[in-house]
Amino acid sequence: MSGYEISQNLDCKGMRCPLPVVELRKAIKNLSTGDILKIEATDQGSKRDFESWCRKTGNSLLESSEINGVFTYIIRKEES
């Protein structure tokens, strides 16, 4: 989980579905193409939700990992 130049951090810890994707959408709108967003979440469903969100919106999920119940995602904003 290193080597990326993070443009913005988004803390979704404690949020339940559907809040993390709603916050993710809000955050990504304010970024420019190529910007990297790092998100931390604790919702167990967020892994599949974030994969689906990226697939449907055309953004790239570069990495995802889990440590002690905290999921970390690295997403790159692609041209919309």
Added chain:
Amino acid sequence: MSETKKMAIIVHSGTLDKLYPVFMLASSAGAIDLETHLFFTFWGLDAVKKGGLENAKLPGVMRLGTGMMKNKIKGIGVPSLPELLKMTRSMGVTKIYACSTTMEMMDVKKEELIPEVDAIVGATAFLDIALDADIQLFI
């Protein structure tokens, strides 16, 4: 992203247990720019009356446990129904319709509806939308 995808939901029930999935789906749909059309009919119409979402109860005898359930929902960090509505609308891809016949049947005036209602329509208008939708649900 490819062409706009659409979801159409007939909201037939006005109880808490059914309204939650409606707004969870609608808000999640908003997050992926999935255009969503909610058609509130029969008991679902209660939800778009002023104060309707705030006062939605669990169905039948479970209604007695509504307060407990709402506390539990709040406790785990899930927004209330009015908050979900606000969130859903803020993403700008959800339309809300009230069923005209239900309004007559239940004696509901236009002024009694929440301002988020985009139009009062009949079943044909819903079918027109649903025919072009990729997902159609009845909740």
